[in-house]
Amino acid sequence: MATEAKRAKRREASPEASPEALSSFLGWCSEQGLELSGKVCVSREGTAADYGLLAQEDLEAGEVLFSVPRTALLSQHTSPLAPLLEKEQASLESQSGWVPLLLSLLHESTASNSHWAPYLSLWPNFTNLDHPMFWSSEERKRLLQGTGVPEAVDRDLASIQKEHSSIVLPFMKVHPDLFSPKAHSLELYKRLVAFVMAYSFQEPLDEEEEDEEEPNPPVMVPLADLLNHVANHNANLEYSSECLKMVATRPIRKGQEVFNTYGQMANWQLLHMYGFAEPYPGNTNDAADIQMLTLLKAALQGQSFSGRAPYLALLFEQVDL
Structure with a gap:
């Protein structure tokens, strides 16, 4: 049984999605061809964090919990900006490799007619993300000294500032019909970096490509990103040319939460990238440097x-x- 890692919310003032947002999102999923098994449901109650997936019936290993067609993914290749991003690819290169997706998210998060509006409405203004980068410097040093997180966050913030000023801002100024430096501010960019850090997926390369190819760019996978993580997970995301499928890796009993894995990560890495840590001794991948x-x-x-x-x-x- 997966350990339930409850994640306390540190800032109660952050706006939450309206009760209708989840219903609207699930309706959108159906319209886009996402197939959700009747044996599971998305819920905000009884889950480890804001959202989660619960078993409504007993599930066996190998059962497909849901499938997401690739046409529903939000990426630099599915964004309306895809032709422009491809054309100006050279000027958008960065150390992170995330700039094209972040520009797509900047555009979609403020576009009134965005195809992904029901999906993005689950995170109003992206202000409920509780990464350490949004803590004060004093708070990080006092609470996280010796973990490596404060130093990692300082590097993140410096990189975000440099990336925004040297790549993103010049791109926006060249395309004022698409972007406004006021609406698409550094603060919004920083929150979208945290959103990508916490919710995106990176499709693994084929074994024969690993030594030759650059890693695949991150992509947003609606529905799959609502699943929470524990080291002792009970489901896993599988990739095919047509869709992505969440598959049970072992039996899951009715009423239990379905947990995905974000990878073999120590608690300090989980806190740095996702804003939570697993209580001892749940994280079998925990380690200290x-x-x-x-x-x-x-x-x-x-x-x-x-x-x-x-x-x-x-x-x-x-x-x-």
Whole structure:
């Protein structure tokens, strides 16, 4: 049975989607050809976070819980901006590789006639994302010192600022018919980065392509991104040329939550990328990074190593600290 990792909401002031938003989204899913098994339901009650998938009947391993046609995905290739993004691909290259998707999201999140409006309405203004990048610097240092998260967030924020000012803003200025620096602000861009970080999927490369190809760009997968994560998950997303399918990996009992996996991630990585951590001892992938310099100091201070200190010091000189 998957461990239920409840994720406390730290900021109650964030706006929530209206009760009609989920119903509208599910109606949109049906219109787009998303097939949801009658044995499961999307719910905001009894789940680990804002949304989740619950079993309404017993499920066996191998059962398809839902399928999402590729035409429903939101990506740089399905966006109305796809031809323009392809044309200006060279100017949109970045270290993250996310700029084309982020520009698509900037456009769709503010377009009144967006094809994905019912989907995006589940996250009003994207202000309910509780990533550490939205905590104060003092709060990150006080609560997360020693985890590596504050340093990772500082790198993220610097990268976001640079990417927005050097790539995104110049692109928007060249296309004022599509973008407004006021409406498509740095703050919105930062929230969309967090949205992509927490909710996007990255299709794995084929084994023969792994050594030659760049990683696939991230893509938003409606419905699949509502599933919550635990290390001891009971479902997994499978890819085919026509659709993506969420499949039960083992029996799931009626009333239990269906959990996907976001990967083998330590708690500090989960907190950094998704804004939550699994309570001990649920995360079987949890780990802690220990700097080599710390190990050296501990080894040199240990009495049992007193006669070997010169040898240890010489050994650690060969390691890049």
